[in-house]
Structures are given as C-alpha cells and as structure tokens.
Amino acid sequence: MxxxxxxxxxxxxxxxxxxxxxxxxxxxxxxxxxxxxxxxxxxxxxxxxxxxxxxxxxxxxxxxxxxxxxxxxxxxxxxxxxxxxxxxxFVDGYTLFECLTRGIPISESNINEVDIAIQLARKEGLNPSDIHLRNIIIHNGKIKMIDVARFKQIETDKQWLDLKNTFYRLYSKKYFPKKIPAFILNWIAFLYKRLNRRSAIQIK
CATH class of the missing domain: 3.30.200.20 (Phosphorylase Kinase; domain 1)
Incomplete structure (x- = not known):
C-alpha cells in the first residue's frame, strides 16, 4: 500500500x-x-x-x-x-465563481486560455463538457481546469459557450457589476441546470 x-x-x-x-x-x-x-x-x-x-x-x-x-x-x-x-x-488560486463573488477581475485572456485548453483537449480525442465557474481556477494570472471526468462523455453541452457569451455581452461592459453575491450566482446556476438537464455520464 x-x-x-x-x-x-x-x-x-x-x-x-x-x-x-x-x-x-x-x-x-x-x-x-x-x-x-x-x-x-x-x-x-x-x-x-x-x-x-x-x-x-x-x-x-x-x-x-x-x-x-x-x-x-x-x-x-x-x-x-x-x-x-x-x-x-493542489492549485492555489480562486475559481471564476470566487472571482465574481470577491470582485476579482476576470480578463479576456483568461477566457481565451480556457478556449485554448478546450481545443487542445479535443485534439486528444476528448469531448470537454461540464465546464463551469467552479472548475476553472485562476492561478498566478493563468487558468487551470479541474474536474475533467465529463471530458469523456458522449453528450456535448454548451455550458462554456453560454458562459463565454455572457462574458462578452454583459461582464465585459463597463456598466456591469464585477462583484456578484453568491446567492445570485447559485440561483442562476440552479435555473440553468433546470433548463439544461444533463444525463449520467455515458463513456465513449
């Protein structure tokens, strides 16, 4: 052992x-x-x-x-x-969820890094899925992604695409608040899951 x-x-x-x-x-x-x-x-x-x-x-x-x-x-x-x-x-940093609740800025380069990570994983034959605010960590200004079990599932979700669109359409605007209470984020996540129910993982 x-x-x-x-x-x-x-x-x-x-x-x-x-x-x-x-x-x-x-x-x-x-x-x-x-x-x-x-x-x-x-x-x-x-x-x-x-x-x-x-x-x-x-x-x-x-x-x-x-x-x-x-x-x-x-x-x-x-x-x-x-x-x-x-x-x-052990990745020492803040998740995107924590960045939003603490008012820590999320940059366009962070969003681009997630896109690059997804593209590189796809080149390995994976299907990156279930990508949300709590499994992306900003570590020394760069992103790290965790909780990758659903990268092998058959079903594809559009969760990251929806988050990225929200970044550009809302978060990146000057008038949009950069600090959001956790209960509001949790409420939005709850509604999103209700509207986009995922099945159990079906492995390729």
Missing part, C-alpha cells in the same frame, strides 16, 4: 447521506462537490480527491482523462489514482 492509498482509505464517508465521518490528520478538507471530497495533503502541493461510494467509478474515468492531457499546462498533474481516489496538483 502506497502512502496515497493509505490516506484515501483513511477517508470514511457515510454511504447513505455522503457525510464525512473521519479522515487522516495529515489531510485538510478544502472542498466538497457533487461526487467527491477534496483534501490538501499537508506539507505538499498535492490534493487528494476521494469519491463518494456511489461515484467511485469516476476515479478511473477522470484519471484516464488526466493521463491523456498531462502535457497540457492548463490542467493539473496526476500523481496517483486508485479505485476511489485521485492525487493531483
């Missing part, structure tokens, strides 16, 4: 309600999403992502995507993975 596997096994998640029960003292909880908890491994620049019991199959899906895009600088490095976990770079 390597050190990463041991750390992943220390994370105990209730299979019924996905509540976090316990984890190793060398881990710091930094986030939770729709399918996993994410921890920073103390004294490293690495993050451990442990999937909920019902979503463990996504570990291999996401690991396979990361393997195919390791040469692209817009994505984290993959260090290890197992049946229910991944270890990738």
């Amino acid at each position: 390597n050190k990463y596997s041991g750390l992943a096994k220390s994370v105990v998640i209730n299979p019924k309600n996905y509540k976090l029960i316990q984890y190793d003292a060398s881990l710091t909880l930094i986030g939770v999403g729709r399918s996993a908890y994410v921890f920073k491994i103390k004294n490293t620049n690495q993050a451990l992502k442990v999937f909920f019991p019902s979503h463990q199959y996504l570990a291999k899906v996401e690991a396979d995507v990361y393997k195919s895009i390791q040469h692209i600088g817009y994505f984290p490095t993959l260090y290890d993975f197992g049946p229910h976990y991944l270890v990738i770079d």
